[in-house]
Amino acid sequence: MFWAYTVLISCIKALLIPAYRSTDFEVHRNWLAITHNISISQWYFEETSEWTLDYPPLFAWFEFILSQFAQFFDADMLKVENLNYASENTVLFQRMSVIITDIVYFYGVYLCITILGKGKRSEIILPILMLANPGLLMVDHVHFQYNGIMYGILLISICKIMQRKVLQGAFWFTILLCMKHIYVYIAPAYFIYLLTTYCLTIKSKPSAINNKPSKEKAKVKDNGKNGNETEESMVIKLNFINCLKLGAIVVGIAVITFLPFVGHIDQVLSRLFPFKRGLCHAYWAPNFWALYNLGDKAAMIVVSKMGLNLNMEKASMTGGLVKEYSHNVLPNISPKMTILLVAITMMPAIVKLAKSTHKPNNFIRCIVLCALSSFMFGWHVHEKAILMAIIPLCILAVVEPGDTKVYLLLSTVGHFSLFPLLFPPNLLFIKLTLVILHSAYAFYSLHNLHPFQFCQFTLPMLNSVESMYTLGLLPVFLYCEILHGFIPVINGYQFLPLMITSVYCALGVTYSYVKYYVYFLMKCK
Known part of the structure; x- marks a missing residue:
């Protein structure tokens, strides 16, 4: 059945080949041209196009490999000076390259099935939810990107670690980091889990105590000597050999990846971390900063009404442009403030993981919370980064009802928040159908998997407030996608649909983040 699902989903992707393409299509065409024709020493200096290479070197090599096949479709696409080139063969090649490389994602999902064992949840529900993820369909196969291969590598890494194949898991995660550095946000979860389960040896041993134990302490037996009592204490030892193995893999891959660029590593890093791009990306991604920006606008209106002059500047982000x-x-x-906030908000989850590494599911939960912390408070967050939390959480959604409840709300809101990426009117039916079908199946199948009594007027697995909020997505959709253009009074405020979508979805993402954090800290032992 699994491979039947993959063929069906691949056919759907093929039907989307003629669909709208964002500027990311030209971005990747340009990277194909750069890596094919320009010397390695100039990859990160080339700026004929405004879409300069800003992914880590391993992804650049990935583009180089693709370019070897691209030349047989249309050699003109590999000319750096051919800006915005999009012949039929070019479109066909780039679209097919995403579909074909999605085999890595298929394999990652297949591994998730194997670690869950046989049954309806692993053989039917999980593959349908993960293979038909509307976020990946919209972002990769319409908007155009290569997220599928990278989420596939992430799933492979997670599954290898869950199978106790630690070194293989570390190998694939390091590969992932060297392909797209945004995954560094979930690296703390990997570091703590690998440290406590592989690099440290924790043993219990009896220790003598001379004083009487308090009532709160457990009773211990007399050791038969000196009248002393014994209790168990934890002895933590560093496994040097395991540390050496793990370090060799991580450092080795990083060195091999960056060694050809060591002469201008500062240039590479400046491309990877463009802090001058501004706090928010494109439109306001649905995170804490969307609410913060709304608060600033509201405060600006209040101050204006009070007649105060604060030398206000017109906001530029609301137009959907990437600007400071x-x-x-x-x-x-500032960027430093966002880094600090991300680190602080990750810390409770990391500490919890360090204390509960005996439960592998907590490793995935920590990954989800690290991803959400970076999404909520990170600098220049892309709206599609919400998938970094939704996709791993899907694994646990078919396992435990506590994870299911958060997944249902987060995935529905998170996928809805991607609608502005597909703004042409002719995509309205496609994006709406993808999200409705996926959400409807998720609610139906997961509720049957985890029967949960709910009120007559609430959605399955959700309480009344969560249900009202989720149903509130409908009027948001109707106004932002349809009605806004027909209202003359508001038609001049082009930014309004983006702001409403972002702020409303930010409320749902924030709620899901807080709820999942409480669940992880309080109920997951």
Whole structure:
């Protein structure tokens, strides 16, 4: 059945080949041209196009490999000066390259099935939810990117670690980091889990105590000597050999990846971490900063009504452009502040993981929370980064009902928040159908898997407030996608649909984040 699902989903992807393409299509065509024709020493200096190479070297090599096949479809696509080139063969090749490389994602999902064992949840529900993920369909096969191969590598890494094949898991995660550095946000979960389960040996041994134990302590037996009592203590030892093996894999891959660029590593890093791009990307990704920006706008209106002059600047982000932005009333946010916030909000999850590594599911939960922390408070967050939390969480959604409840809300809101990426009117039916079908199946199948009593007027697995919020996506959709253009009074505010979508979805993502954090800290032992 699994391979039947993959063929069916691949056919759906093939039907999307003629669909709208974003500027990311030209981005990757340009990277094909750069890696094919320009010397390695100039890959990260080339700037004929505004879409310069800004992914780690291993992804650049991935583009180089693709370019070897691209030349047989249309050699003109590999000319750096051919900006915005999009012949039929070029479109066909680039679309097919995403579909074919998705085999890595298929394999990652297949491994998830194997670690869950046989049964309806692993053989039917999980593959349908993961293979037909509407976020990947919209972002990769319409908008155009290569997220499928990278999420496939992530799933392979997670599954290898869950199978106790630690070195293989570390190998694939390091490969992933060298392909797309955004995954560094979930690296703390890997570091702590590998450290506590592979690099440290924790043993219990009896230790003598001379004083009487308090009532709170467990009773211990007399050791028969000196009248002393014994209790168990934990002895933690560093396994040097395991550390050496793990370090060799991580450092070895990193060195091999970056060694050809060591002479200009500063240039590579400046491309990978473009802090001058501004706090928010494109439109306001549905995170804490969307709510923060809304607060600044509201405060700006109040201040204006009070007649105060604060030398206010017109906001530029609301138009959907990538620009620097200065807040008018609230304090401006710097990259260092976002890094600090991300680190602070990750810490409780990391500490919890360190204390509960005996439960492998907590490793995945920590990955999800690290991804959500970076999404909520990171600098220049892309709206599609929400998939970094949704996809791993899907594994646990078929296992435990606590994870299911959060997954249902987060996936519905997260996928809905991607609608602005597919803005042409002729894509309205496609994106709506993808999300509705996926959400409907998720609610139906997961509720049958985890029967949960709910009120007559609520959605399965959700409480009344969560249900009202989820149903509220419908009027948001109707206004932002259909009605806004027909209202003359509001038609001048082009940014309004983006802002409403972002802020409304930010409320749902924030709620899911807090709820899952409480669940992880309080109920997962």
